Every structure is written in C-alpha cells, then in structure tokens.
Amino acid sequence: MAPLESLDIELSEKHIETVGKFVADIRNNKLSGSEQIAEATLTLVEKIISESNATARELCGVLRAAARRISSSLPLELVAINMIRRVLRAIRDENRASVDQFQSGEGVGESLQGLVLATPARHSIVPSTDQDLREPIRDHIAELRTELETMRSSITSQAREHVRADEVLLTFGASALVERFLRPTQNRNCKVVVAEGTDVGESHAMARRLSNSGVSVTVINSSCVFAVMSRVNKVVVEVQAAMGGGAVLGDAGLHSVTLAAKYYKIPVVALAPLYRMLPHHLYDPQNFGSLSSPLQTMEYADCGSDSLQVLAPKFDFVPPDHITLFITNQGGSCPSYIYRLLSEIYDPKDYQI
Amino acid sequence: MSSNEIPPKSRDEIKAARQAKKAAKLKVNNKTTENPQLTKEIENLNENNINSKPKVESTDEVDKSVVINPNAVDISTSREQIKADRAAKKSAKQLKKKGAADGESNVQSSVKKELKEDDSVKQNEDMTVKDVVETLKNIVSVAKEVNEITTKVSALDLGGKKQEETGKSKAELRAERRAKQEAQRAAKQAAEKKVVKPKLEAPTVNVDVPKKEEKVIKSKTLEKSKTKLQLAQRFNWFQHLYTEFDKNPLKKIPINSNLHPAIVKLGVQLSSRVVKGSNARCIALLDALNKMVRDYVLPAKTEFSRGLESHLASSLEFLWTTREPCASQINAVKFFRHHLAQLPNNVDEFDAKKTLQEEIDRYIREQIEMAGEAISIAVRNKISNGDTILTYGCSSLIEQILCEAWEAGLQFRTLVVGSRVSPDAAEMLRRLCARGLPCTYVDFTAVNYVMKTVSKVVLGAGALLANGAVVSAAGTAGVALAARARNRPVLVACHTHKFIDSLYTDAFMHNQIGDPDDLLEKSDDNSPLKDWRSNLNLTPLNLTYDVTPPCLITAVVTELAILPCTSAPVVLRFKLSEYGV
Structure with missing residues (x-):
C-alpha cells in the first residue's frame, strides 16, 4: 500500500474536458456568484469521482490534479478549490477510518495531556486502503450540499x-x-x-x-x-x-x-x-x-x-x-x-x- | 366653464368665430373707405396698437389666450373691435369670477390684473379718439355679434390653457409670475408716459401687486414647510447641515436690490460651484469687494465707514446665502472690516476708497501669492528625485508646488487620488498632465493598494482649525489615515490666511451637503437611486468636507515655517498681534 501523499496523477482526457467546461462556464459568467460556483464544483467532483478508480489514493490524486488545473486557469477563483479541499478532507478521513478498522491505533485526545503531546494521527502517514470509498464520499458530498443550502440562513x-x-x-x-x-x-x-x-x-x-x-x-x-x-x-x-x-x-x-x-x-x-x-x-x-x-x-x-x-x-x-x-x-x-x-x-x- | 365639457367641435366654433370677425372687418373696411380722414386716424391707432402689443405678448400664455386673440383682430380693424374686445374681456372676467372658487385663483387673479392693465392702457387711447368711435355707432350690431363669439373663444382657450397650467411645474409657474411682474412694470411705465389718467391707474396697479406677492409668499412657505417636514423624517444626524440643494441659484437673486453686480455675479458663481477651492473663493470675494468699493456712492450725511459697512453687511448676507463662507473668506472679510473700521471719521471718500483698494490688493499679493511661493519652495525642498508624491483631489496650491518642483528639474511621479463623486481630481490631473508631469490616477478605493509605493503625501486644506485639525475635501482624512497606517509622511500645505479660530471634533459639526444627485451614476439613466426623493427610507448623502484629526498629520507647511499642526494657535496669536486680524 503506497502512502497517500507524493502522488501526482495526470488527468485523463475525459476529465480534462469536464474541467475545461467548468472553467469556461465560470469565465463566460454562466456561473456567477460564489454559491453557484460552489454547487457546480460539487457536481464536478461527483462526476470525476464516479468516473475514477475507487481507491483513496486514486481519488485524491485525480481531485488534486483537477484543482491544480482550475487554479492555474482561474487563479482568482478560490471557492472552487476550497470546495475540492473539503472533499479531499472527507476522502482522507474515510480512508483513515477504514484503515483504523484493521489496525486499531491508540486513542488520541482522551486527556488534555494526550491532546498536547500526541502526534496527531492525521499528520502520520496513513496507507491507502483498497476499499471502494465512492459511496461514503457521495454521502459526504450530499452533506456539503445541504450545508451550502443552509449557509445563508445559518449566517443571517x-x-x-x-x-x-x-x-x-x-x-x-x-x-x-x-x-x-x-x-x-x-x-x-x-x-x-x-x-x-x-x-x-x-x-x-x-x-x-x-x-x-x-x-x-x-x-x-x-x-x-x-x-x-x-x-x-x-x-x-x-x-x-x-x-x-x-x-x-x-x-x-x-x-x-x-x-x-x-x-x-x-x-x-x-x-x-x-x-x-x-x-x-x-x-x-x-x-x-x-x-x-x-x-x-x-x-x-x-x-x-x-x-x-x-x-x-x-x-x-x-x-x-x-x-x-x-x-x-x-x-x-x-x-x-x-x-x-x-x-x-x-x-x-x-x-x- | 369647466374645460372637461368641451367637445372636439370646439375647433369648429373657433373657426366660426374667426369667420365672423373677418366679416366684421370687411364691414368696417367698407365703412372706412367712405371716410378717408377716418382711415388715417384708424391707421395711426393701429400702429399704436402694434406698438403696445409686444408688451402684452411678453406675458405668459394664459394672457395670450385671452388678450392676444382679440388683439390679432385689432391690428387690422378699427375702434369698433377694441370696444368689442373690451366687452369680451369683461364677460370673460365674469366667467372667471364664477369659476374662481377652485384652487387656481392665483393664476386667474393674475390674468385679471393683466386684463385690467390692458384696459387702462387702451382707455388712454380711447380718450383721444372718442369722436372716431362715435361716428361708427351704426356698426354696433356687428360688434355685438363679434362680442358674443369672442367670449366663447376666449372661454374655450382659457379652459384649455388652464388644464395645461395645472400640469406645469413650480419652476415654470414661478418664471411665469416673474414675467408677469415685469410685464406689469412695463405696462405701468407705458401708462405713466401717457398722462391721461395716471391717478386712476396707479392705485389699481399698486393694489394688485402686493396681493399677488402675498400669494406667492404663502405658497412658498407652504412648500418650504412641506420639505422641512420630509427632511425631519429623513435626516436625523445631519439635519442641521441640510439646506435644500438649489440647482438654480438665479432664483434667489433679488431683482431690485442695490447689490453690486459683481457681488451678484460672485453669488451665482459660488452657488453653482464655478468658483470653488478656498483660494479661488477668497480671491474672487476680494475682487468683488474691490469693485464694490470702487463703485460705492456715499449717501448724503453718512460717515463713509458706516455707510459702506451697512452696504457690505447686506452684500455679505446675500453671498452667504448662496454658499456658506469658508475660512479664507471669513478671514478676508475680517481683514476688510478691520481696515474699514480704522478709517478716520472725517476721511475723504476718494482717499478712503483708495486706501481700501490698496489694502485689498496688498492682501491678495502678500497673503496668497507670495505666501504660495514661499510654501512651494518649502515643499520643494522636501521632495527628492525618484519620489512618488500622492495627493488627493484638486488644490491650486498643490498644483503650483508640483509644477514648480517639476520645472526646477526634480524627477518624481505624481499619484492623484480622486473620488467618483467629485470631478476635482480629474481637473487636477488635466492641469498636471498639461504641464507634462508623469501621473498616475487611482480611485479612493485603491488608496491602500498604491500606498506602498508612495514616498510622501502632500495634501491641500480648506481650513486649519485652532486644535490643529484640517478641514478639507471629503476623503482627505481617509488618505491621511491610510498613509499613517503605512508610516508615510503626510504634509499639509496651507496658507496662514486659512487658519481659523474655531474647533470641530468631527465632520458633522460643520459641513456642507453637496448635490445628492452627484452620487447617482452618470452613465446610467436607470440608476437605482434616481427616485430617492420619493423614497423616504433612501438618502444619498454627499458630504463636501471632512475633518482630519491632528494626529494623522506629520506637518503643516505654511509660509511662516513647517510646523506641527498643533502649533495652529501660535500662528493665530501671531497673526493677531502682527496684523490685528
């Protein structure tokens, strides 16, 4: 099992096209307003995920490549990248959870001292599992969607x-x-x-x-x-x-x-x-x-x-x-x-x- | 005579009336050919009528509808018509009296007045040609016909006009009233020339005029109280600053005052912001005072200084209604009064005028021109090669400083900051670019962005207060604050004639409200703010000045020295002891 970081995957032709269309939509003002862009990003991510290999390693690599591509063509478009970051976080958490099922690590954060002294689990290198993470990720994306919908009302x-x-x-x-x-x-x-x-x-x-x-x-x-x-x-x-x-x-x-x-x-x-x-x-x-x-x-x-x-x-x-x-x-x-x-x-x- | 009832056939009626008149004319002409002497007299009369006609025409349309229609017939016809017309007018008057119950009494009364005067003018003519009229008594029956029809026509026309009248704006009405007043005056003068019945005419005119003025005043006060009420709901924090922004200053100018034309001109220029900027306003005021002194005629048995003082007071009262005085103007007036009071009691009028004019010239030369040069040199010494100088808005002094420094061979870049609302910065930019200075322009919103590249900030001032605060164009304080946040030195260039002995702590104690419509986007006809007047919740606020607190200013450059701005009281005391003002 290869570690999750140090992975640079090039996007496939199909994904390049999808990302390109997303960028064009923003440039042509078809998507205006950060809320709309955030929504569209989630749709894009869903599409990419459903068309990719299921392992955490693959998913992270593809999404990061897509994010790089977006940020290089739209350096001022911060919302889309931020949304991708949040999905990435979900993938990594899912991966960690599935790894923890096999090798139950010691609990962190049980005491204040433990919280201060322990190296956070997230910072240690976590191997990628071979499980299909697509289904739990879709749940996470749905959660993000609801969060977007209730964003205005929860702030106001x-x-x-x-x-x-x-x-x-x-x-x-x-x-x-x-x-x-x-x-x-x-x-x-x-x-x-x-x-x-x-x-x-x-x-x-x-x-x-x-x-x-x-x-x-x-x-x-x-x-x-x-x-x-x-x-x-x-x-x-x-x-x-x-x-x-x-x-x-x-x-x-x-x-x-x-x-x-x-x-x-x-x-x-x-x-x-x-x-x-x-x-x-x-x-x-x-x-x-x-x-x-x-x-x-x-x-x-x-x-x-x-x-x-x-x-x-x-x-x-x-x-x-x-x-x-x-x-x-x-x-x-x-x-x-x-x-x-x-x-x-x-x-x-x-x-x- | 409610105009609503008039069906479209009214045009036919008018046509019929005209035909009837023509018939009358023909008849008269037939008669007159029988009597050549008479025709001559009638021609003379007609000329008189033509001469008097333009005066009538200069009045408003309402009058035309009543008066000129018959008059047009008059010109080519005889005495008979005149008589008929008079009868027509009388009947029209009666009709009007009946309808006078509604709210348009104002307009109607003025129409009445007009008619009376016309009558009085014509009465004069009547007296001279009574015999002529008598010889034509046999056409009375025709005249009666015409009479009837003309009443109809005039009634119809008046009805139509009245409808228009109600749709007219206040401004138009006011303009019409003025036109009427002028016409009345002209008519009065014409009447006085003909010494036939001066005594009878005079009272009718004199009685009418005050009545009308009363009405005008009443309506004005009504309007005012209405807008005041709206303002009370709208402006809570800056109500004390608010005077209805008047776009047409000419209305305020009293017609028959004894103000000097130069003062009136300056008043217009001030209120329309043609003359702006505290130096320009000060020079323009002194120039106007100079002309006023030159042309002042001392009334008999009056001391020169007292007579001029009262004249000055009324002039200034008018000027300050057009725009609030700025510090430089207040100081200039103080200086002028000081020298006026110092004149000896038995001074010769010519000598006194000469001294005052010399003093005014000296003030402009010493306090503004030479001081400006001294400040320019002082600031130039603070600019070094490769600097970027930031300035805000438009200031004649800053322009002078930068241009002279550029011509002295210093290499620097000027960064002009302006706000969207005022065109000052664009004007400054135009002047600097014309001299070949390399310039950068940014909007106020970009101040922070450019501040990193700026090496010095040089600002103009409208006034420097005794606590060291600077009153200047709105936005100056923001620029000074941004400069202070990045530790850039802020120099304020200010003549000492703008130092003033008052204390404001914030921009609301003393300010002026600019035209709120300036806030609207000019390129956009459908600006979302365009109906702000009808929306009580929406207030565009366009402040003219703001107050920069002394802690944001590094130094004030005056002609005396470069000072910390807390030294303002020292300068004020020095000036008091040195110049007495």
Whole structure:
C-alpha cells in the first residue's frame, strides 16, 4: 500500500474536458456568484469521482490534479478549490477510518495531556486502503450540499445576536449575504449606511432593495466613510476570503473602511461562509496582483495625456487586527482562531494543491 | 366653464368665430373707405396698437389666450373691435369670477390684473379718439355679434390653457409670475408716459401687486414647510447641515436690490460651484469687494465707514446665502472690516476708497501669492528625485508646488487620488498632465493598494482649525489615515490666511451637503437611486468636507515655517498681534 501523499496523477482526457467546461462556464459568467460556483464544483467532483478508480489514493490524486488545473486557469477563483479541499478532507478521513478498522491505533485526545503531546494521527502517514470509498464520499458530498443550502440562513440567523435596536450599521459594497444579514433587523429600527464600493450600480441597487424592505438607508461614497464612521455602531462586510492568520481578502476599498473603523474603535463583523476559508498566509495585496479594467475608474476620453497611468485593483488586503469577529455558518469566531477552523475543515496536506 | 365639457367641435366654433370677425372687418373696411380722414386716424391707432402689443405678448400664455386673440383682430380693424374686445374681456372676467372658487385663483387673479392693465392702457387711447368711435355707432350690431363669439373663444382657450397650467411645474409657474411682474412694470411705465389718467391707474396697479406677492409668499412657505417636514423624517444626524440643494441659484437673486453686480455675479458663481477651492473663493470675494468699493456712492450725511459697512453687511448676507463662507473668506472679510473700521471719521471718500483698494490688493499679493511661493519652495525642498508624491483631489496650491518642483528639474511621479463623486481630481490631473508631469490616477478605493509605493503625501486644506485639525475635501482624512497606517509622511500645505479660530471634533459639526444627485451614476439613466426623493427610507448623502484629526498629520507647511499642526494657535496669536486680524 503506497502512502497517500507524493502522488501526482495526470488527468485523463475525459476529465480534462469536464474541467475545461467548468472553467469556461465560470469565465463566460454562466456561473456567477460564489454559491453557484460552489454547487457546480460539487457536481464536478461527483462526476470525476464516479468516473475514477475507487481507491483513496486514486481519488485524491485525480481531485488534486483537477484543482491544480482550475487554479492555474482561474487563479482568482478560490471557492472552487476550497470546495475540492473539503472533499479531499472527507476522502482522507474515510480512508483513515477504514484503515483504523484493521489496525486499531491508540486513542488520541482522551486527556488534555494526550491532546498536547500526541502526534496527531492525521499528520502520520496513513496507507491507502483498497476499499471502494465512492459511496461514503457521495454521502459526504450530499452533506456539503445541504450545508451550502443552509449557509445563508445559518449566517443571517446570527444577526439577532449581533445587531441591537437603534444601531447604525455601515456596510461596504454590494453583497447578497450582507443584504440578508441586515434585512431582518427592520423590526428593530436599524439604520444602515451603504458605502458604495467599486461596483457602484450594485451597491445602489442593494441600498434601494434594503430601503424598500423598510430599513432606513443612507448611501455615501467610499471617500466619506471616515467622516461618517464616528456615528456608526458596527461595520458589517462580506469578505472574499478569510485567511489563515485571520487576515481578509476583500473588495478594493475595504481596507480604508476597516482602517477608519479601527481608528474609531468600531467593531468590524466579517461574514465568511466556510467555502471562503483560504488556507494561505498572505501578507500583501500585491501578492494577489489583480487589476481590473480602469474604465470604471476613469473614462478613456478623460485621459488627457499618454503619460497618465490609471490603476484599478480588484482586491484589498485587510490585516487581522482590523477584524473583530468572523461569522461563519458554524458560528462566530475571532481572527486568531481561524487557523483552527481551517485545520478542521481541510487536511493540512491539501493546503498546497 | 369647466374645460372637461368641451367637445372636439370646439375647433369648429373657433373657426366660426374667426369667420365672423373677418366679416366684421370687411364691414368696417367698407365703412372706412367712405371716410378717408377716418382711415388715417384708424391707421395711426393701429400702429399704436402694434406698438403696445409686444408688451402684452411678453406675458405668459394664459394672457395670450385671452388678450392676444382679440388683439390679432385689432391690428387690422378699427375702434369698433377694441370696444368689442373690451366687452369680451369683461364677460370673460365674469366667467372667471364664477369659476374662481377652485384652487387656481392665483393664476386667474393674475390674468385679471393683466386684463385690467390692458384696459387702462387702451382707455388712454380711447380718450383721444372718442369722436372716431362715435361716428361708427351704426356698426354696433356687428360688434355685438363679434362680442358674443369672442367670449366663447376666449372661454374655450382659457379652459384649455388652464388644464395645461395645472400640469406645469413650480419652476415654470414661478418664471411665469416673474414675467408677469415685469410685464406689469412695463405696462405701468407705458401708462405713466401717457398722462391721461395716471391717478386712476396707479392705485389699481399698486393694489394688485402686493396681493399677488402675498400669494406667492404663502405658497412658498407652504412648500418650504412641506420639505422641512420630509427632511425631519429623513435626516436625523445631519439635519442641521441640510439646506435644500438649489440647482438654480438665479432664483434667489433679488431683482431690485442695490447689490453690486459683481457681488451678484460672485453669488451665482459660488452657488453653482464655478468658483470653488478656498483660494479661488477668497480671491474672487476680494475682487468683488474691490469693485464694490470702487463703485460705492456715499449717501448724503453718512460717515463713509458706516455707510459702506451697512452696504457690505447686506452684500455679505446675500453671498452667504448662496454658499456658506469658508475660512479664507471669513478671514478676508475680517481683514476688510478691520481696515474699514480704522478709517478716520472725517476721511475723504476718494482717499478712503483708495486706501481700501490698496489694502485689498496688498492682501491678495502678500497673503496668497507670495505666501504660495514661499510654501512651494518649502515643499520643494522636501521632495527628492525618484519620489512618488500622492495627493488627493484638486488644490491650486498643490498644483503650483508640483509644477514648480517639476520645472526646477526634480524627477518624481505624481499619484492623484480622486473620488467618483467629485470631478476635482480629474481637473487636477488635466492641469498636471498639461504641464507634462508623469501621473498616475487611482480611485479612493485603491488608496491602500498604491500606498506602498508612495514616498510622501502632500495634501491641500480648506481650513486649519485652532486644535490643529484640517478641514478639507471629503476623503482627505481617509488618505491621511491610510498613509499613517503605512508610516508615510503626510504634509499639509496651507496658507496662514486659512487658519481659523474655531474647533470641530468631527465632520458633522460643520459641513456642507453637496448635490445628492452627484452620487447617482452618470452613465446610467436607470440608476437605482434616481427616485430617492420619493423614497423616504433612501438618502444619498454627499458630504463636501471632512475633518482630519491632528494626529494623522506629520506637518503643516505654511509660509511662516513647517510646523506641527498643533502649533495652529501660535500662528493665530501671531497673526493677531502682527496684523490685528
């Protein structure tokens, strides 16, 4: 029995085609929104698994190869890779369980001392079994699907704990999740300040929908955030990715919002569904170096000179000390605890795909 | 005369009326050929009528419908028609009186006034040609016919017009009212020239005008209280800042005030944001004051400084309604008043004007131009080759500094940050690019992204407060904060004439609300915010200024020295002892 890691399988022609179609769908905006992409990823994984050999070794190899392929063609698409990581974790757990059936290892974590001293079983090399793991994996994927479906409601149901009556809440940019999060507060007479992000139209549309649902909404430009921040009780934002150390990747401009909140010591609540957990430790936005079209910043006709350069970054990097609280679908957690959450949902071996 | 009842056949009726009039005309012409002398007189009269006609036409459409229709007939016909018309108008008036119970009394009364005046003008003419009219008594029967038909026509037209009237916006109505007032004034003057019945006319006009004004005022206050009520529901935290943003400043300008034209012009420029930026506003104010002083005529038995002071007070009162004064303007006025008060009691008018004008010129030269040069040199010494200088928005001083540094041979890159809402940064960029400076533009949202590459941040200021806080365009504080987070030095370039002795702790104590419609996406006609006025839950807020706390600013560059911004009180005290302001 060969160990599970150190395995690099090339994808078969058939799988390359399936993955290629998935990538094309995302590129052509047939799949838009992270929830849809997460769902589609699960469907893709199911398809790949049903067409592969059944051993854990084979499955892991194929999925990792698919993930590599996706991330090389869509480096900014984090959700799909994260979902594959979660399936990989399930495969590894199933494999370990089936191995443990044969050779019952000593129990870990029975006492606090044991928890601290013992080398975690996961970190030891586990041999691959020859059992057919496809059926239990399908169950796991179904579980993940239900988790996706209930994600919104489980996050928005926590709004009651965090939003009090007569509070002024500030949010940045457009986000369906934040909109849901703020909506049930209407009976509490809350006021919402929407700071428009780079997607101005969507921010305005969100503000309008919120106001139609009875919330008192004030729309401001992102440059006014500092001026308004002194009157705000809480900042609620959705993040693009929550990273290992508790840092956050958000839409461009998020940093100046959280910085202002930090200046005024206003709590920042970051909404992060589990599929947004990224097991990386980035420290600089330039690492993600992604610029969008400068057209949204300045019309071409306004550029009077050829010496003019116009930059429009897509993402902003927010250090962990700006965030007070993460709200995931498993409940709240503070930034310093994110690493633990990551090791619960992913296998450390899959941090690097 | 409810207009709803009028069936489509009304057009036929009008046609019939016109035909009847034509018939009347023909008859008159037949008569007049019998009497050549009479025709001459009538022609003269007709000329008079034509001359007086444009005045009537300059009034609104409602009047036209009543007055001009008959007039058009007048021009080519005789006295007879005039008489007939007058009768027609009277009957129209009576009809109106009946219908005056509804809410359009305002419009109707103005129409009435118009008619009265027309009558009065024509009465003058009547007096001179009474004999002519008498000779044509035999056509009275025809006139009666015409009379009947014209009443019908005018009633119909009026009905139609009234419907339109109700659909008109307030602005249009207001414009019409003004047009009417002007027409009335013109009519009055015309009437006074003809000294036939001045005493009788005068009261009718004078009585009417105040009535109308009362009504206008009433409706205005009603509107105001309505919007106030809405505002109270809407703006809770910044209600004290809110004045209804008026896109048409011309409406506010009093027509018959004794304001100097330069002041009125400046008022328009300020409220339409043609003149903006605290230096430009200060220079424009001083320039207007200069012109005002030059053209000031001292009333008899008045001390120069007192007379000018009261004139200045009324001018400033008007100016500050167009836009709140900024620190530089407040200081400039303080300076002007200081020198006005120092004039001796028995000063000669010419000397006084000369001293004041010289002082104004000196202030512009010393406090703005020379100070700007001194600041430019001081900042230039802080820029080194290879730097990247970040600046926010548009500031004339920063532009001067950067351009002069570039022309002095320094090699640096300028990074202009702007917000989507205000066009200032684009303007700054245009000016810098025109001078050949290498520039980068980013939106405010990208400040953190570019801050790593920045070596110095140079910001302009609208005012520097006694606690060291900087009042500047909204977004400046955010830029300063981002710079502080990455430990980049933040220099604020600020003339000492913008230092002011007030203390704000946040941007809500003192601010101005910009046009909320600026927040809407310009490229998108169907912006989701476009109906914010009808949605009480939705408020676009466009703040003009924000307050940067002193802890975010490394230093303030003034013409005196490079200071920590907590030294602002020192500068204020120094200026008090040095210049007395």
